[in-house]
Each structure stands twice: as C-alpha cells, then as structure tokens.
Amino acid sequence: MRDLPRLGPIGDLDVSEWVGEPPDLDGQVVAIECFQMLCPGCVAHGLPQARKLAHTFGSDLVVLGLHTVFEHHEVTGPDALEVFLHEFGIHFPVAVDRQDDHTLPATMRRYGLEGTPTTLVIDKTGRLRFVHLGQVDDLALGVLLGQLLTEEPDGPPD
Amino acid sequence: MRDLPRLGPIGDLDVSEWVGEPPDLDGQVVAIECFQMLCPGCVAHGLPQARKLAHTFGSDLVVLGLHTVFEHHEVTGPDALEVFLHEFGIHFPVAVDRQDDHTLPATMRRYGLEGTPTTLVIDKTGRLRFVHLGQVDDLALGVLLGQLLTEEPDGPPD
Amino acid sequence: MRDLPRLGPIGDLDVSEWVGEPPDLDGQVVAIECFQMLCPGCVAHGLPQARKLAHTFGSDLVVLGLHTVFEHHEVTGPDALEVFLHEFGIHFPVAVDRQDDHTLPATMRRYGLEGTPTTLVIDKTGRLRFVHLGQVDDLALGVLLGQLLTEEPDGPPD
C-alpha cells in the first residue's frame, strides 16, 4: 500500500474564533475540512463528507471545520457563518482562520493551501499526513483513516 | 393525462429589485424558482434544476429566480445574494421578493407559499399552473413543460 | 421549441414472441425500450427509465420492451429472458425481436438501430418521432412525451 507522506507537525491552529468548543487534538486522528460558506464544492462535497465522517467515527476521530475565507469577507463574517452552520446541519466545531494583513488567512498560508474545499488529515502524533484540494473519494479517505487509526500511537518512524 | 390546475393569473411580481434584466413574460411559459440563498434544498436541488431548465430550453422558456427571504434577513441581503449568484453560476434573472411589515415577503403571501424551494410554472396566458414545495422530479417537470409549450397560445378554456 | 422529426409510420412490430400481453398501440403514445438482457447500459439506465415511465404515466402511455438480441444469443434466449424480467422487476410487456438469417434481428434492421439501449417514441398516429441510442435525460424525455400527449390526436401535418 502506498505510504502516506509525513508533512510535519500541525502545531497550533492559528484561528481567531470558534463556533462550538475547541476540541482536544492530543493523541487523536483529526480530519479538518477547510471551506468557505459560499463555495459550491464545499457545500456539495466537502462538508457533507465531513458530516459523514463525524457520524461514522464518533469519538474515534476528531472532525472539525476551518473557515478559510479568502474572498467575499464582507458577506461571510461570523454572523453569516453561524446561520450557515445552523441551516446546513453542521454540528462539529468550526474555527475561523485568522485574517491578518494578507490576502490569504493565516492557516491557509502556513500549509500552502490553494483553495476550497481542502481536506487535511493529521495522525495521532500531530503530524499532517494528507492534504487534498477538491473532492475526495469515500473509499480512498476510508482507507487512509483506517491506516492512521491502526498505526501505533507513536506512529511509524520519520 | 392528468389535467393541470388553472390557479388564476400570476399578475405582476411584487418585487423590490432585480439582479439581471427583468424578463418579458408576455406570451411565454415561465418557471420561477423561489429560494433562499442559505437553504440547503435550494442549493442541492431547486437551483441546479432551474439552471438545467435554462440550459435545456433556451429562449422557449423564461426561467427566473425569486429570493423569498423569510428568515436570516440580516445575512442574506442584496450584497450577499449577488456574491451567492456569482459563485453558484446562476445567470438567469433573479428578483427579490418585497419585504414589508409581515414575516413573509409579499409574493410568498400572495401565492400562499409555505417554504423554499418552491417551483412555480406559468402558462403562455399568464396563469399559474403548477406550485410545488420541495424537490421536483425531472421527468414530471419535463412532461408539464412539454404540455404547456404545446398548448395553443390562448390555452384551454377555464 | 425544437420540432420533433416525423420518421414515418411504425407499422407492425416484427417480433417472434411476447412475454406478457401484446398491448394495443392504436391511438396511443408509445415508448419502446430496445435492450439486451446482458447489456450494462440497458440494466443501469434504459430499463430503469422505462420502468419509471410505466409508473409515472399509468394508462396515458404504452411502455413496452423489445429484446433486440444481436450477440450472445445462446445465453439470452426466452428462458433466460423470463428469469431476467422477473428478477429485475420489469412488469410491462416485452417482445422478442425476430431472429432470421441476418446478424441483426428484424426490427433493428427496419429502423436502422445501431445498438442497445435505444429508446423509440411513437405518436398517437403511429409515427416514429424519437430514436436515441444511449442514455436519455429524464427532463428531455419528459418534455417530448408532454408534447406528444398534448398534440391533437391527428397530430401536426406532415
């Protein structure tokens, strides 16, 4: 089976606020769905898949959203985001990527993300193992998560 | 074949503004997609079907959207709507249902609409012939439009 | 709206046997699904759509199948066909296109059909109005059937 890359530690998420409780990521496999609320591919594919992950895995997987806004900030602020999450039935915690003086928000810049939706997966040791822009196949994502959940907590050697 | 009801003349749309050019409805079969920009069923079913109608029928059918906002007005105003239409590739004209002192906007009240998405179809004589809340099957909608497009311009007698 | 072609009278179907009662086509709009029981596109698209037509239209439309076998005759004979129809829940009448000394069976040759699935639609005057090899979109097929069901029984002039 194809080895998953080890893309370095995820570190702290540089976010400005949370909708919901910030989860404890320590020792957990984590899936982060990076989205914008007015991005069609996020609404059609990325967020429904993240919701399915939360439903399928329960407490075995931390699922969280990251609102990585890089356009249309004026109509996608925290008030609009809260309505969106409510209407679209998204109950996992969602963080807002920090807007500073750059076009792209802080977390997008740190990981070199190129758009939305982007799915990130982090192993139990806090290392980034998967980054994908666009639709992710359910079978392929399941295999990857099955691998990371089965790895020993100290993971394979770098 | 089941006769379509004749629900009376549609009259003028009571709207506060248009995104795009207000179309000429005179003598035309018209499909109106009533939606809210943060309504999941509208994004998943109603608006994609309206876009498909516009693409399939070209100039034989007038397709228009009606933004019938009855909740979350504060984050779904004209600026947000324009961004939404741009991002979701909606190129047919969209009117904004008039907000007055009632909970429901003016056109929703006039036709007794109960939610979104609601699809309305109007015949060549300007009479409302179809009202449906929720997802409409493509085959059934096609049959209805094929009927109305084939009826003589003066339509069947009331 | 694009005029439908008038492809001449359908005449009698040249078939060797029927599973189910041969329907009366006189004065009826008729949809014929030409298929082979071991053709993937027929099983995935053509036959489910024909079943949906029968369910949607009831007595307003005659739906029938035509088993136009042009390969693998040895394993798709009448016994196999009956099991197939039973297992796949096909309850509309199915005729077997006549095998004679040619590679293609009789009805396929008469209408110049080039493969399966092929959908044929016939108007109330018995003229062929639509021939399509491959998947047919539900919306487009609905429009066509709505047109033909609304035309006066004597149809438009040739």
Place this chain on the structure above:
Amino acid sequence: MRDLPRLGPIGDLDVSEWVGEPPDLDGQVVAIECFQMLCPGCVAHGLPQARKLAHTFGSDLVVLGLHTVFEHHEVTGPDALEVFLHEFGIHFPVAVDRQDDHTLPATMRRYGLEGTPTTLVIDKTGRLRFVHLGQVDDLALGVLLGQLLTEEPDGPPD
C-alpha cells in the same frame, strides 16, 4: 475504533471452476464478492464496488468474485457467466461455488451466507473478518481495509 470480529480461518474455497487464474491468497488481505449474475443488487452495487476495489488497491488487495448460484441455475451456467463477465467488464478472477445435492452451493453453506450480494473480507492470516449481505458503504469498507492492511502480518492475538 470498533474491533473487527475474528470469524475463523477461511480455509480452501470449495469451488468447481475458475474464470481467470486462481489467485494466491497467502499472506494477503482478500475481498470476495459473492454474487449471482441475474441479481439486481449485485449488478448495481456489489460488482461495481468490487471493480473499484481492484482498481484502487492494485496488488495490495486480492479481489475475487464467487458465483454463488442458488436459483435459476439453468440460465446462469458457465457459458452465461463468461458472457456476463465480459460484457460487464469484470476482469478479476471469478470462481463458481460448488453445486452439490443441496439447495445452496457449498461455500454459501459453509459460511452461512443468506443471499447476494454478500461481501467477505479476509485478513493476512486467512481469517474471515467481515461478512455483509447487501450494499456496503464505500467509506466504511475503506476503513476496514485500511485497518487490515496496516495490521502486522501476524495480526492481533485471537
């Protein structure tokens, strides 16, 4: 994560013939799709998923079909099966479950299978770990395969 059951060794498959080369199962994770060629759920879900597994995993997973015929034997014999496999693009090896004097063929009886499609998954040590009648979700199947592929070759202790 929910532990997978350990359902005992799979042993030798009791089959009467193979279409394609019998694969070497030794030390491999194996997915077996039990099907009948005239079973709608097999054609719609089971076999397309097995084909997707073969395509996704390549040599990391052994995928094979098992034709577990328990009805309509007379029209689903080896000749019909070979045509079916060719037409439906199934290129992984397929075995024919042994017909003896019982209603159900030998492998179905041994594992207590109750119908088709049934998906079996076997770990690297030859133990049956998953048995499911009906449609299997891609995400759930991926997780399971990711787990089994990551387990040490000697597997977890019984």
